[in-house]
Amino acid sequence: MPAASHGDVDLSELSSNTRGRALSQFLAAVEVRAFKIAQAALRHEDDALDAVQDAMLQLARAYSDRPAEEWRPLFYRILENRIRDMQRRRTVRNRVMSWLPFRPHSEDDEPDPIAEAASDDPPPVRRLEVDEAMVALEKALGTLPRRQRQAFLLRTLEGLDVAQTAKAMGCSEGSVKTHYFRALQTLRAQLGEHYT
Amino acid sequence: MSRDLSGDADFERQLRDLLEESMQRVGGRARSRLNQARHAAIAEAQRPRPWRLPQRLVARAGRRLLWMPAAGAMAAAVLVALVLWPHAPQGYPAADASHTTVEDLDLLADREGMDLMESGDGQFYEWAMAQADDKSGQPAGAGATDQGKTRGGQNGGGDSDQNSG
Numbered sequence: 001m002p003a004a005s006h007g008d009v010d011l012s013e014l015s016s017n018t019r020g021r022a023l024s025q026f027l028a029a030v031e032v033r034a035f036k037i038a039q040a041a042l043r044h045e046d047d048a049l050d051a052v053q054d055a056m057l058q059l060a061r062a063y064s065d066r067p068a069e070e071w072r073p074l075f076y077r078i079l080e081n082r083i084r085d086m087q088r089r090r091t092v093r094n095r096v097m098s099w100l101p102f103r104p105h106s107e108d109d110e111p112d113p114i115a116e117a118a119s120d121d122p123p124p125v126r127r128l129e130v131d132e133a134m135v136a137l138e139k140a141l142g143t144l145p146r147r148q149r150q151a152f153l154l155r156t157l158e159g160l161d162v163a164q165t166a167k168a169m170g171c172s173e174g175s176v177k178t179h180y181f182r183a184l185q186t187l188r189a190q191l192g193e194h195y196t
Numbered sequence: 197m198s199r200d201l202s203g204d205a206d207f208e209r210q211l212r213d214l215l216e217e218s219m220q221r222v223g224g225r226a227r228s229r230l231n232q233a234r235h236a237a238i239a240e241a242q243r244p245r246p247w248r249l250p251q252r253l254v255a256r257a258g259r260r261l262l263w264m265p266a267a268g269a270m271a272a273a274v275l276v277a278l279v280l281w282p283h284a285p286q287g288y289p290a291a292d293a294s295h296t297t298v299e300d301l302d303l304l305a306d307r308e309g310m311d312l313m314e315s316g317d318g319q320f321y322e323w324a325m326a327q328a329d330d331k332s333g334q335p336a337g338a339g340a341t342d343q344g345k346t347r348g349g350q351n352g353g354g355d356s357d358q359n360s361g
Contacts, residue, residue: 023238031234032227036215053229053237060237060240061240134214137214137215156212157212157215157219
């Protein structure tokens with residue numbers, strides 16, 4: 001069956017381009033938040049970037065034909081699966097490394113000046129305050145159970161509603177509320193001194 | 197337990213502001229890699245893919261395939277049971293139940309046949325037996341009287357009484 005066409009314009013091509021543009025806009029809107037979520041879970045910038053890249057590719061490969069309103073929960077679900085895979089792999093790698101007599105020097109351990117470069121420069125005092133608060137928040141997030149951290153970041157950082165968060169986490173809306181509430185309680189207990 | 201709900205909301209807002217601000221400060225290298233990843237994903241989405249079955253159909257077929265071994269084993273067991281099941285002795289074909297039932301219905305519906313059976317007149321049956329003996333080459337036990345009965349029998353059960361009389 002020939003592709004549907006209208007004049008010189010190939011409609012299937014047009015549809016593909018439109019879908020590509022919509023997907024590009026969606027990914028551009030979520031990529032930095034997704035990176036921050038992955039970074040909070042993995043505590044490693046390169047691993048976080050790898051996880052986000054894999055999630056983007058997987059979404060484009062398998063779900064780009066789905067309605068655009070389904071992309072957000074699907075994307076975060078894929079991302080969470082990738083994060084979990086990487087955490088498991090890292091656990092195995094750490095166990096293997098612990099048996100080695102010495103730890104090989106890794107280039108990843110050296111600070112990368114380009115990576116440290118910020119996109120914009122706030123005033124130094126404010127920057128210091130944000131740095132301290134952010135370090136404390138990341139530390140507190142690291143102590144949260146995985147599901148609580150996931151619920152907190154998807155609700156607070158990504159701004160998903162309860163239903164979308166439940167879809168992204170693969171659990172009920174009641175579970176999302178419970179995880180989110182407990183996460184807030186824990187964070188408040190740990191970060192209370194930073195916030196009035 | 198009393199909770200400061202406004203304090204909770206304020207705390208959430210502060211955390212959100214902090215996270216938003218931290219996003220603004222993501223480094224150039226990370227942004228560059230995210231940009232590259234996005235373009236790779238778009239290229240992946242726009243790449244023509246070979247035709248394939250929808251994923252839901254594939255998943256459904258896969259679930260069905262999981263049942264195939266069980267279904268095959270069940271079919272084999274039924275086949276073996278049919279082969280090994282003790283049959284009726286050879287030479288005695290089983291009666292066709294449906295055919296027999298239809299014949300029985302015909303007999304029951306035939307008013308004349310019922311009259312014949314209920315009359316208790318066995319002459320017709322004697323004639324039929326004699327006919328069978330003749331065809332098999334055995335000497336018939338019936339004489340001229342039997343022939344007369346035969347003629348009467350050929351006219352029907354009710355007429356035979358008149359012929360014999």
